[in-house]
Amino acid sequence: MDNPIAPLIPEQESSQQSPDTASPEAVLKITEVFYSLQGEGLTAGLPTAFVRLTGCPLRCSYCDTAYAFSGGKPLTVAQIIAQVSDFKTPHVTVTGGEPLAQPDCLQLLKVLCDQGFQVSLETSGERDIAPVDPRVIRVMDLKTPSSGESQRNRLENIMHLSSADQVKFVIGAREDYLWALKMIDEHSLDQRCHLLFSPVFGQIDPAEMAAWMLTDHVTARLQLQLHKSLWGDEPGR
Ligand code: SF4
Numbered sequence: 001m002d003n004p005i006a007p008l009i010p011e012q013e014s015s016q017q018s019p020d021t022a023s024p025e026a027v028l029k030i031t032e033v034f035y036s037l038q039g040e041g042l043t044a045g046l047p048t049a050f051v052r053l054t055g056c057p058l059r060c061s062y063c064d065t066a067y068a069f070s071g072g073k074p075l076t077v078a079q080i081i082a083q084v085s086d087f088k089t090p091h092v093t094v095t096g097g098e099p100l101a102q103p104d105c106l107q108l109l110k111v112l113c114d115q116g117f118q119v120s121l122e123t124s125g126e127r128d129i130a131p132v133d134p135r136v137i138r139v140m141d142l143k144t145p146s147s148g149e150s151q152r153n154r155l156e157n158i159m160h161l162s163s164a165d166q167v168k169f170v171i172g173a174r175e176d177y178l179w180a181l182k183m184i185d186e187h188s189l190d191q192r193c194h195l196l197f198s199p200v201f202g203q204i205d206p207a208e209m210a211a212w213m214l215t216d217h218v219t220a221r222l223q224l225q226l227h228k229s230l231w232g233d234e235p236g237r
Pocket of ligand 1: 057060064065066096097
């Protein structure tokens, strides 16, 4: 949605609802709660509290958070809120793994919003985003062919995206790039939400991808993973 004069497609009505009452006693499996700079998306560079939920049903070829597939520690929503509050930042990102694989993630998101945090959710796009609290900014992947998981894209999610949301394409090859252009065109994604093109770290030359984007006048934002430039693949960063 980088063209400010482009008309926006209104968010569709959802048949599902976010939980009316959120329980601070709901328990989630958590890999880590940490404080860092947001490395991706429209708020890149902002000090942010991260809540990384354990578990993911996908196995993307480029995954850099395999340590979140299993293990984790049970924490109540109230305990998570207490830890997040200690970081003294209004920005909270709930990530994974695939956070929506734990149904009580919806409770966590609602309580965080109720507490006044500015909340974003990073999701693979494999789960239904319709019940997510509408105050949450959804940063949703559309899995490209080289991820090995593009058949898991839940395309029904597209109709639930709002103009505040972000769709991310992780691009590891020219084939992925062309696939992303096709998806944007077929689903008018540039009129629906913000678009991010993220080159797979160490696999594709970002400068080459930038040249493709300029040649094709792509209405997406090139994003380089700030946290990887600063700290590499260190967990908790
Ligand atoms: S969805 Fe995310 S956490 Fe899950 S395998 Fe893919 S990159 Fe890793």
